Amino acid sequence: MKMNKKAALQQQEIIKKLSDIITGFYTTHGRDNFIEYLPPKDLSQKIDLISVEKNYDWDVVFAWVEKYLKYSVKTDHPGFVNRMWAGANQPAIVGEIVTAITNTSACTYESAPVSTLMEKYMLDQMLDLAGFSNGVGQMTTGSSNANMIAMMAARNISCKSIKRAGLFDSNELYAFVNADAHYSMDKAANILGIGTKHLIKVPQKSNGGMNTEALQEQLTSITASGGLPFFVGATAGTTVRGAYDSIPDLLELKKRHNFWLHVDGAWGGAVIVNDRLRDKFLRGIEEVDSFTMDFHKMFGTALICNVLLMNRRKNIFRDLCSVGDTSYIFRQSEKEDDFNLGAQSLQCGRRVDSLKWFLDWKFYGKTGFAERIENYYALCEYAEHYVETAPELEMVVPRESFNICFRYKAPESIVNEFNLALRTSLYQSGISLVGYAYINNNATLRLLICNSQFTKSDVADFFNCLISTGNKLMKEWI
Numbered sequence: 001m002k003m004n005k006k007a008a009l010q011q012q013e014i015i016k017k018l019s020d021i022i023t024g025f026y027t028t029h030g031r032d033n034f035i036e037y038l039p040p041k042d043l044s045q046k047i048d049l050i051s052v053e054k055n056y057d058w059d060v061v062f063a064w065v066e067k068y069l070k071y072s073v074k075t076d077h078p079g080f081v082n083r084m085w086a087g088a089n090q091p092a093i094v095g096e097i098v099t100a101i102t103n104t105s106a107c108t109y110e111s112a113p114v115s116t117l118m119e120k121y122m123l124d125q126m127l128d129l130a131g132f133s134n135g136v137g138q139m140t141t142g143s144s145n146a147n148m149i150a151m152m153a154a155r156n157i158s159c160k161s162i163k164r165a166g167l168f169d170s171n172e173l174y175a176f177v178n179a180d181a182h183y184s185m186d187k188a189a190n191i192l193g194i195g196t197k198h199l200i201k202v203p204q205k206s207n208g209g210m211n212t213e214a215l216q217e218q219l220t221s222i223t224a225s226g227g228l229p230f231f232v233g234a235t236a237g238t239t240v241r242g243a244y245d246s247i248p249d250l251l252e253l254k255k256r257h258n259f260w261l262h263v264d265g266a267w268g269g270a271v272i273v274n275d276r277l278r279d280k281f282l283r284g285i286e287e288v289d290s291f292t293m294d295f296h297k298m299f300g301t302a303l304i305c306n307v308l309l310m311n312r313r314k315n316i317f318r319d320l321c322s323v324g325d326t327s328y329i330f331r332q333s334e335k336e337d338d339f340n341l342g343a344q345s346l347q348c349g350r351r352v353d354s355l356k357w358f359l360d361w362k363f364y365g366k367t368g369f370a371e372r373i374e375n376y377y378a379l380c381e382y383a384e385h386y387v388e389t390a391p392e393l394e395m396v397v398p399r400e401s402f403n404i405c406f407r408y409k410a411p412e413s414i415v416n417e418f419n420l421a422l423r424t425s426l427y428q429s430g431i432s433l434v435g436y437a438y439i440n441n442n443a444t445l446r447l448l449i450c451n452s453q454f455t456k457s458d459v460a461d462f463f464n465c466l467i468s469t470g471n472k473l474m475k476e477w478i
């Protein structure tokens with residue numbers, strides 16, 4: 001069977017036209033603001049979503065592409081310091097384009113042979129990196145889901161009958177996380193039938209890490225009252241403060257209480273590639289039960305790119321995920337299913353996330369990524385110093401790792417509202433988009449540096465623009 005010649009020609013023309021538009025986009029963007037902001041109603045009118053156009057008209061399609069590019073957030077712009085990702089690595093972008101063109105599902109070897117081998121290769125690389133033995137990994141749809149799968153594994157290991165009998169057969173299950181853990185843990189407790197009431201938020205030490213003495217007390221009292229502590233989720237780099245829970249302390253407690261120890265390294269797990277920072281923040285990682293990190297965050301691989309690793313239990317995903325009749329898609333032999341990654345996953349269709357990941361890894365290597373993380377760390381030290389020496393600014397809490405939680409100084413009665421107004425003003429004028437959050441009811445601006453092109457002078461520019469906008473705004477407020 002052959003592809004229709006006319007269709008093939010049209011495909012080539014479409015790709016050529018798209019490539020021209022993208023080239024134009026790359027030549028101008030970066031000089032402008034990171035967004036041409038319009039409120040939802042105005043943007044909706046401007047792009048005219050309900051316009052009636054001719055069907056099958058490629059000019060219409062490309063006009064929409066141009067509008068999309070014009071009004072979207074340019075996340076690789078140095079003004080975009082809001083989220084845990086910024087722009088994407090070029091090899092990953094190439095991978096994404098090829099993934100879209102070849103459009104397949106990474107659930108079976110027969111539909112995705114190369115991607116399956118690449119994914120398995122990368123998972124082995126990551127297992128080695130973590131120091132996990134007899135382990136297994138999978139790419140998931142992000143750390144939220146990876147946290148849920150880890151909690152599910154812990155649940156099913158602690159209650160052997162759960163797959164058939166559900167939760168009805170078991171003691172009350174309890175999971176424990178840092179009070180600042182990501183909200184995906186609450187979601188996981190909800191989805192898995194644990195109940196958010198049974199997700200205990202452990203108080204913190206002053207540095208934002210989990211207070212393991214408080215955890216020890218909770219574990220003892222819950223066990224004494226007949227509950228079953230089955231899961232402790234440590235965070236390696238909390239979302240707001242960037243604090244790391246102490247893995248060695250948790251491993252000590254694990255010996256006594258026999259829970260599953262998972263490490264959520266969605267953000268800060270990236271230090272695993274850098275020997276110095278790994279030793280500082282992730283000591284003991286090779287002993288935990290599971291670990292997740294996002295390559296789409298600090299590493300800069302295009303969204304979504306996540307890995308979940310399991311230690312010492314090679315068959316765990318197969319045991320966890322095999323339910324129902326899958327004979328229409330997966331062969332029953334274990335050997336074949338080793339290459340049918342969907343058989344070990346919660347999804348049926350699986351997006352190919354491996355190609356971009358593989359290309360990034362081959363391009364930068366562990367050394368390139370390690371240098372990038374070291375550079376981010378140095379820029380964060382510089383940013384903290386900048387805040388501490390600028391008379392208009394102050395840190396809300398000391399920096400723990402990569403998160404700079406700071407604010408513009410203002411009288412106590414208006415400091416929260418003022419900082420939120422300052423952030424909005426910076427955003428709507430297209431200057432910069434910085435994160436915000438609350439720490440003990442204090443609004444904080446949260447600077448995250450994860451753009452590989454970012455330099456010291458970008459840090460200084462960011463603060464200088466923020467200070468001058470803040471100074472102007474303060475005159476209007478006081």
Ligand SMILES: Cc1ncc(COP(=O)(O)O)c(C=O)c1O
Pocket residue numbers: 084141142143144145181182184235237238239264265266267294306
């Ligand atoms: C600590 C932590 N865990 C999990 C997540 C969720 O990651 P994802 O967006 O990949 O689901 C985040 C996201 O910000 C996070 O900061």
